[in-house]
Amino acid sequence: MGRPREFKDDVVLDRAMRVFWTRGYEATSVQHLVTRMGIQRGSLYGAFGDKRGLFVAAIDRYDRVVTAKLLAALEAEASGKAAIRRFFRLKVELALAPGRPRGCLVTNSATELAAHDRRTASKVGSVLAKIEAGFHRAVVRAQKAGEIDRARSPRALARFLTSSAQGLSVMAKTFPERAVLEDIVKEILAVLD
Amino acid sequence: MGRPREFKDDVVLDRAMRVFWTRGYEATSVQHLVTRMGIQRGSLYGAFGDKRGLFVAAIDRYDRVVTAKLLAALEAEASGKAAIRRFFRLKVELALAPGRPRGCLVTNSATELAAHDRRTASKVGSVLAKIEAGFHRAVVRAQKAGEIDRARSPRALARFLTSSAQGLSVMAKTFPERAVLEDIVKEILAVLD
DNA sequence: ATATTTCTTGACCGACCGTTCAGAAACTGG
DNA sequence: CCAGTTTCTGAACGGTCGGTCAAGAAATAT
Numbered sequence: 001m002g003r004p005r006e007f008k009d010d011v012v013l014d015r016a017m018r019v020f021w022t023r024g025y026e027a028t029s030v031q032h033l034v035t036r037m038g039i040q041r042g043s044l045y046g047a048f049g050d051k052r053g054l055f056v057a058a059i060d061r062y063d064r065v066v067t068a069k070l071l072a073a074l075e076a077e078a079s080g081k082a083a084i085r086r087f088f089r090l091k092v093e094l095a096l097a098p099g100r101p102r103g104c105l106v107t108n109s110a111t112e113l114a115a116h117d118r119r120t121a122s123k124v125g126s127v128l129a130k131i132e133a134g135f136h137r138a139v140v141r142a143q144k145a146g147e148i149d150r151a152r153s154p155r156a157l158a159r160f161l162t163s164s165a166q167g168l169s170v171m172a173k174t175f176p177e178r179a180v181l182e183d184i185v186k187e188i189l190a191v192l193d
Numbered sequence: 194m195g196r197p198r199e200f201k202d203d204v205v206l207d208r209a210m211r212v213f214w215t216r217g218y219e220a221t222s223v224q225h226l227v228t229r230m231g232i233q234r235g236s237l238y239g240a241f242g243d244k245r246g247l248f249v250a251a252i253d254r255y256d257r258v259v260t261a262k263l264l265a266a267l268e269a270e271a272s273g274k275a276a277i278r279r280f281f282r283l284k285v286e287l288a289l290a291p292g293r294p295r296g297c298l299v300t301n302s303a304t305e306l307a308a309h310d311r312r313t314a315s316k317v318g319s320v321l322a323k324i325e326a327g328f329h330r331a332v333v334r335a336q337k338a339g340e341i342d343r344a345r346s347p348r349a350l351a352r353f354l355t356s357s358a359q360g361l362s363v364m365a366k367t368f369p370e371r372a373v374l375e376d377i378v379k380e381i382l383a384v385l386d
Numbered sequence: 387a388t389a390t391t392t393c394t395t396g397a398c399c400g401a402c403c404g405t406t407c408a409g410a411a412a413c414t415g416g
Numbered sequence: 417c418c419a420g421t422t423t424c425t426g427a428a429c430g431g432t433c434g435g436t437c438a439a440g441a442a443a444t445a446t
Contacts, residue, residue, distance in 0.1 A: 001444040002392030024305050026219030030434055040395055041435080047393095051434065108304045110367045111296060112217050124367060159364075159373055160380030167360025171352075174303045174317060180352055187353030191384045194414040195422025223404055233425055234405080244404065387446100394441070403432065411424070416417100 009047060010061065012037040017058040017065075021101040025055055025113050052119065055109075059123045062105045066094070067127055074134040080142025081192055084135065084161065088185045091165060095172035095181060103173030107166050128162060135161040148192055157191070164188045202240060203254065205230040210251040210258075214294040218248055218306050245312065248302075252316045255298045259287070260320055267327040273335030274385055277328065277354065281378045284358060288365035288374060296366030300359050321355060328354040341385055350384070357381045 015037045019028050030051055034041050048054035073090045077083040094100065106127050114121040136158035142148040148157075168184055175181075208230045212221050223244055227234050241247035266283045270276040287293065299320050307314040329351035335341040341350075361377055368374075 001390075003394080003442045003444090005393070006442095022308070024219065026217065027305075027309070029432075031432080040393095042394060042396085042437085045435070102308060103304060107363055110363055111301045111304045112220075114367055115295060116216070116220070121367075128367060153376070156376035156380055159376045163360035163364045163377045164357065165360070166363040167356035167358070170300055170303055170359040170363065171356045174307055174314075174321060183346070183349035183352045184356045187349055187384055191380055194420075196412040196424075198423070199412095222402075224402080233423095235407085235424065235426085238405070239423070390443100390445075392441100392443080395439090397437090399434105399436070401433080401435105403430105405431105406429070407427090409425090411422100413422080414420085416419085 005043075005047075007039055007043070012039055012047075013057055013061045014065070016054055017061050017105065018101060020055060020058050021062070021103075021105045021108070024108060052117065055113075056119050056123055059105060059109055059120070059127070063123075063127050063130075066104075067106070067131065070094075071130065071134045074138050078141075079145060079147060080138040080140070081145075081147040083138045083141070084192065085189055087135075087138075088165075088168070088188060091168060092172075092178070092181045092185055095168070096176060096178055102176050104166075104169035107169040108173075110166070131165065132158045132162045142192070160191065161188070198240075200232055200236070205232055205240075206250055206254045207258070209247055210254050210298065211294060213248060213251050214255070214296075214298045214301070217301060245310065248306075249312050249316055252298060252302055252313070252320070256316075256320050256323075259297075260299070260324065263287075264323065264327045267331050271334075272338060272340060273331040273333070274338075274340040276331045276334070277385065278382055280328075280331075281358075281361070281381060284361060285365075285371070285374045285378055288361070289369060289371055295369050297359075297362035300362040301366075303359070324358065325351045325355045335385070353384065354381070 016033055019033060019036050023032070030041065030044070033051075033054070034044055037044065039047075044054065048057055070087055070090060073086045074083050077086055095102065106124055109120055110124045110128075114124045136154055139148060139154040139157045139161075143150050143152075143154065164184075168181065168188075171184060172181060209226055212226060212229050216225070223234065223237070226244075226247070227237055230237065232240075237247065241250055263280055263283060266279045267276050270279055288295065299317055302313055303317045303321075307317045329347055332341060332347040332350045332354075336343050336345075336347065357377075361374065361381075364377060365374060
């Protein structure tokens with residue numbers, strides 16, 4: 001009962017996500033947000049609490065939309081090695097896709113806000129943990145198939161791959177050139193041999 | 194002639210650098226800066242132009258103090274491979290050193306500001322280029338000594354190592370634990386074998 | 387049809403933002 | 417000791433910040 005929302009949460013959240021993704025948290029004003037989201041201030045505060053709340057919700061949305069696609073790539077191949085390769089190839093394509101913000105919202109949030117804001121820190125931490133877990137599964141799968149030496153620590157490899165994905169996001173934001181990113185991915189994948 | 198400065202530029206710049214390093218650019222107010230730098234607003238504007246100018250000067254200072262130390266590690270060993278190992282070991286130690294801001298000012302600046310501000314972007318770009326050049330020299334040295342297969346591209350390896358250093362900085366900010374960082378470094382160095 | 391609930395709207399709030407500036411203070415050259 | 421120059425000091429500037437709120441609009445329940 002009562003008057004229904006005139007907007008879909010996910011639709012305006014997608015727009016907010018893009019704004020935060022391109023401009024960062026602090027550089028984005030509420031005025032900027034309401035303009036791009038196409039709703040009024042009151043609606044924003046009614047639906048998401050405050051700017052921080054909207055930001056955390058935007059990271060969550062990013063997790064469900066963007067990160068989920070990358071994690072899916074990690075599970076899509078029977079071969080663990082092929083899955084990891086697919087993950088990084090997809091990451092490069094996403095990083096270079098026209099009309100898409102550069103870099104990664106989670107990486108940006110980790111460096112800009114995670115140190116000061118608990119809610120952001122825990123969201124970022126859980127997303128990174130999810131990625132690491134995905135890599136871990138892929139590595140174990142690859143080891144079982146004999147693609148990767150069983151003597152190597154899957155935990156260390158998973159952490160390395162997670163870190164590499166972060167590094168790639170930083171580089172994608174600074175040097176969004178295919179040649180650069182492909183050079184990097186080539187050597188990341190070389191670690192697995 | 195005229196009244197002399199009551200502060201040393203590098204001293205107050207070091208303090209500004211630390212503030213930006215821990216809090217980022219946008220989240221740091223000029224009020225915050227003058228408090229921590231121990232000078233007045235007027236002096237700040239007189240010496241550094243504006244907030245942006247101070248920020249760029251702080252990155253420059255970071256380059257001369259922190260990055261220079263890492264680059265020196267890269268030149269300190271005759272063996273290219275040992276030099277790269279030393280670089281990453283030092284990076285881990287710096288990342289975990291108590292009383293020091295986590296992560297890396299250049300990495301933070303790359304994700305927070307480089308996309309919007311040209312001056313920051315060119316400063317960040319030149320620092321990263323310097324690091325990449327250092328890695329490149331070390332890789333070539335290692336190849337000449339037979340430590341690394343000559344068939345591998347030193348440019349790709351240098352780019353990979355630069356990217357890895359960025360990733361490590363992100364991870365250091367989110368998970369400042371020795372075990373995590375050492376796992377990552379172990380696998381980064383494994384690429385060279 | 388009316389009461390009730392929720393959402394929308396746009397004006398409004400005090401606080402703080404980055405920046406400026408006039409005047410006092412501290413130096414140098416004559 | 418004074419004129420000239422630079423720096424220091426702290427108050428002040430307009431603008432924008434994140435956030436609130438009262439009133440109207442649109443739905444449901446009775």
